[in-house]
Amino acid sequence: MVANDTQNKVEPSFRIENNVLKGNVSPSDTKYTSLGKLLLDTLRDNPDIIGQRDAITGTEDSFADIADRAVKCALWLQKQGIGKGDIVAISSHNHLDTIIPFVAALFLGAIVNPWDYEMNIQLARHFMTLVQPKVIFANEVSANALMEAAKIEFLQPKVVLFGDYPGTTSFTEILKGHDNSAVANFSCKELDDSSHTALILFSSGTTGMPKGIQLSHGGLVHMLKGQQSLNLSTELPMWFSSLYWISASLLILMSISSCTTRILAPAFDEKTTCEIVEKFKVTWIMLSTSMANRFARFSRLHDYDLSSLNTLFIGGAPLNQESQDLLRKQLPHVSSLQAYGMTELGGLISAQTEDSTSGSCGVVILNTELKIVDLETGKTLGANQTGEICAKTSTMMTGYYKNPEATKGIIDKDGWLHTGDLGYYNDKGEIFIVDRLKELIKYQGHQITPNEIETILQSHPAVLEVAVVGIPHPTDDEHPIAFVSKVNDKEVTAEELINMVASNLMDHCKLRGGVKFLPKLPHTHSGKISRKELRAMAKALAVH
Secondary structure, three states: OEEOOOOOOOOOOEEEEOOEEEEOOOOOOOOOOOHHHHHHHHHHHOOOOEEEEEOOOOOEEEHHHHHHHHHHHHHHHHHOOOOOOOEEEEEOOOOOOOHHHHHHHHHOOOEEEEOOOOOOHHHHHHHHHHHOOOEEEEEHHHHHHHHHHHHHOOOOOEEEEEOOOOOOEEHHHHOOOOOHHHHHOOOOOOOOOOOOEEEEEEOOOOOOOOOEEEEEHHHHHHHHHOOOOOOOOOOOEEEOOOOOOHHHHHHHHHHHHOOOOEEEOOOOOHHHHHHHHHHHOOOEEEEEHHHHHHHHOOOOHHHOOOOOOOEEEEEOOOOOHHHHHHHHHHOOOOEEEEEEEEHHHOEEEEEOOOOOOOOOOOEEOOOEEEEEEOOOOOOEOOOOOOEEEEEEEOOOOOEEOOOHHHHHHHEOOOOOEEEEEEEEEOOOOOEEEEEEHHHOEEEOOEEEOHHHHHHHHHOOOOEEEEEEEEEEEOOOEEEEEEEEEEOOOOOOOHHHHHHHHHHHOOHHHOOOOEEEEOOOOOEOOOOOEOHHHHHHHHHHHOOO
């Protein structure tokens, strides 16, 4: 079976063979084995391009500015003995200097390892002991946690601060005193093997402490040069996630390689986003599912001139049909497109086109294979049959850092990575996510998918955001409880929402744990709803 890309009237973008969805193969025709060399060559070959513009201050950096600071940072790192395979951590929010050590470390063949800058000491200790970075670039928010963690673990990384903190080196200082000829004549470390690790990104840690996901130079170069489905070369893009999340790390690489100016945004809120789009004429925005839900329901959306905006790219968790339809209704001139990916797979594995069904994750992209397997037998399933999503990509991780057992547990002997997501594809080959396997709620032997209940609740006009988790119960295993935040100036009662679920879904899906209203749902730094925090709240509410 072959599926057609009706949007562009081009050759089919994928085919289905023996129930395996196979994206077209696009070879990466490139001389590069080093991601750092690709970046430095691009920056130096296009010095006048504006690489980044701060949305609040208006300050901007040309590619020449970025290259100059990054080379000086690389020269300083070399003086600290940093070279191929050494780990350089970055723990910071987004600002104009955040990308400097990111690309500088790659110039040297060192491994970049972004940290969650709002981590607590426990998480900092885990990061510190797992990867043992030689240098950490940090903002003031994360300084205390990482300095305390280093002291507790008897480790002595060099800490460079974007700001000021006792016992650290100032970032501005490390850029001073470099010889002009050393900067001009700097060249990247050659890599003889493109399978060397370029990035270690942490998993979300939903079932334990985060694991280190290793992505190679070759995989990332292939992603940039293999004509993947995401093309920013004609866009003015903006996103909100920090480097800790794969979306930001990949989008920074894409924006440089495609010679694009990116708008550097502050933390997401609906009003500020609209103001920035209006002021800078932003054309492309990446939103988490949670942000998309809030954006679609923003009452003042039409008070702003958003005519420049052509694409909302949405990922992180499934966006249901109701919310996607609402976005398309609110912004009819904008392509609201949903995508599906995973850090372990090196980014995206499917994306929507203009004619995709609302609520789907689109179809498999280039250089990707995907199948649905039966949870009990492992057999490959056909269309409209729900099972675990498994995938192979040209960009997938080489393994979890220092954790071969976990690597074996997620990648099978045939090279398929088991995502832990429950889903299916329809007759058109469009992929639909049902839920995370680990988020299924168990009630008296029934398995409840939170997404099913959330979709019903999200359809209420007063519901801004919703997440359903299991609340432990002494005899029934778990009861579903809904955490809800409301749209400003709109009201709904817990009883209304409980009745809504009871009248639309089967008996075992009833909200036996009730409804808890929160002023705002907790979020991770990538903008996803933090189910881990909500499960902790539910546990505290449990009947003992």
